[in-house]
Amino acid sequence: xxxxxxxxxxxxxxxxxxxxxxxxxxxxxxxxxxxxxxxxxxxxxxxxxxxxxxxxxxxxxxxxxxxxxxxxxxxxxxxxxxxxxxxxxxxxxxxxxxxxxxxxxxxxxxxxxxxxxxxxxxxxxxxxxxxxxxxxxxxxxxxxxxxxxxxxxxxxxxxxxxxxxxxxxxxxxxxxxxxxxxxxxxxxxxxxxxxxxxxxxxxxxxxxxxxxxxxxxxxxxxxxxxxxxxxxxxxxxxxxxxxxxxxxxxxxxxxxxxxxxxxxxxxxxxxxxxxxxxxxxxxxxxxxxxxxxxxxxxxxxxxxxxxxxxxxxxxxxxxxxxxxxxxxxxxxxxxxxxxxxxxxxxxxxxxxxxxxxxxxxxxxxxxxxxxxxxxxxxxxxxxxxxxxxxxxxxxxxxxxxxxxxxxxxxxxxxxxxxxxxxxxxxxxxxxxxxxxxxxxxxxxxxxxxxxxxxxxxxxxxx
Numbered sequence: 001x002x003x004x005x006x007x008x009x010x011x012x013x014x015x016x017x018x019x020x021x022x023x024x025x026x027x028x029x030x031x032x033x034x035x036x037x038x039x040x041x042x043x044x045x046x047x048x049x050x051x052x053x054x055x056x057x058x059x060x061x062x063x064x065x066x067x068x069x070x071x072x073x074x075x076x077x078x079x080x081x082x083x084x085x086x087x088x089x090x091x092x093x094x095x096x097x098x099x100x101x102x103x104x105x106x107x108x109x110x111x112x113x114x115x116x117x118x119x120x121x122x123x124x125x126x127x128x129x130x131x132x133x134x135x136x137x138x139x140x141x142x143x144x145x146x147x148x149x150x151x152x153x154x155x156x157x158x159x160x161x162x163x164x165x166x167x168x169x170x171x172x173x174x175x176x177x178x179x180x181x182x183x184x185x186x187x188x189x190x191x192x193x194x195x196x197x198x199x200x201x202x203x204x205x206x207x208x209x210x211x212x213x214x215x216x217x218x219x220x221x222x223x224x225x226x227x228x229x230x231x232x233x234x235x236x237x238x239x240x241x242x243x244x245x246x247x248x249x250x251x252x253x254x255x256x257x258x259x260x261x262x263x264x265x266x267x268x269x270x271x272x273x274x275x276x277x278x279x280x281x282x283x284x285x286x287x288x289x290x291x292x293x294x295x296x297x298x299x300x301x302x303x304x305x306x307x308x309x310x311x312x313x314x315x316x317x318x319x320x321x322x323x324x325x326x327x328x329x330x331x332x333x334x335x336x337x338x339x340x341x342x343x344x345x346x347x348x349x350x351x352x353x354x355x356x357x358x359x360x361x362x363x364x365x366x367x368x369x370x371x372x373x374x375x376x377x378x379x380x381x382x383x384x385x386x387x388x389x390x391x392x393x394x395x396x397x398x399x400x401x402x403x404x405x406x407x408x409x410x411x412x413x414x415x416x417x418x419x420x421x422x423x424x425x426x427x428x429x430x431x432x433x434x435x436x437x438x439x440x441x442x443x444x445x446x447x448x449x450x451x452x453x454x455x456x457x458x459x460x461x462x
Contacts, residue, residue, distance in 0.1 A: 086429045100296045106338045110338060147310055171218070206238045273402050368447070
């Protein structure tokens, strides 16, 4: 019988069967169906290797325990696949959790358009080859009023492409205090230098003046760069130069100016309770020749680097051979088109989860937290509600807290332990610890997920 090895009380090295034979055990059937036979075989091989090693050390191993170990390993390994999680961290645009969530309606529209072939690079009117990204670029100019647009993979790619095209071998004048580090340890100075531009740092880490920029300009200046401090803030003895003044200086000296906005928000940031964040419109009105930002942060769309600006510069970007290595695929472009159309239709709050989540009132979150807490208490888990401070996230609005509310779980299980149980549950629930108590912040939790969260908590405590 295939499963005989797992039914034996104590195993010997001779009891361990062929891996392929063991993979046929009925206990593994669900994982074979979901993850493939090869995936299951790999996990069984690891378990058998470990089993032989322990047997050689004189340890006793029961067949049933070996099966349980393999099942546990398969379950954990399955967590390495991309899956949907419930975000109870209080960070709306969470970099580690996929940044901006996409709306169900938008996904359904794009899914229909993706089935079969598309006019990705085909002009239906002329019957000739078209340019990839043309549809998204047209919508971006219609929304923002920019003369032209270019879309690449992400904002780091946007910065690289701009500097590689317009500033390669020339000096890029930038404030020392604006040479930021972005997610995953990547530093923008490294991205800039990789483009072939020569960094000309001006000012100090906390202060830079207009004269610093003015004196730095010379015969080998290729560009002036302004970077919005979207992922940290500097307070105290500080001085920075507004993009408008740099744009005027650039025009006076015939030097193009790039404004790296980072996390781009189209609607007024004040609508989200954000006072210090700059909008895309603010950046464009500064007069900078090129403005770039991310698509999957406060804009609420897919990962993309969006560049807006003068037609002559955008044409130069498209002509750069590196653009081909950075251009987005059809799915990204379709999602971006639908995102921009949502703004143009005035349906951003309905269609785009980021906008909807950020605009939620703390009162509605409090009501939901009270209902969830009541449900947990009725089932024997002594939870209560708590006022919290949430974040926009995604490298935007540093230091600006958004009022939120959530559920605080009991300490009958240590915070780290309950965090692990919820992460490994179905669906995974990701929360945070506040004052040595595990909490579920509802700022980024969808209403239809409330019941799932309650069930996950009950399963974790039972």
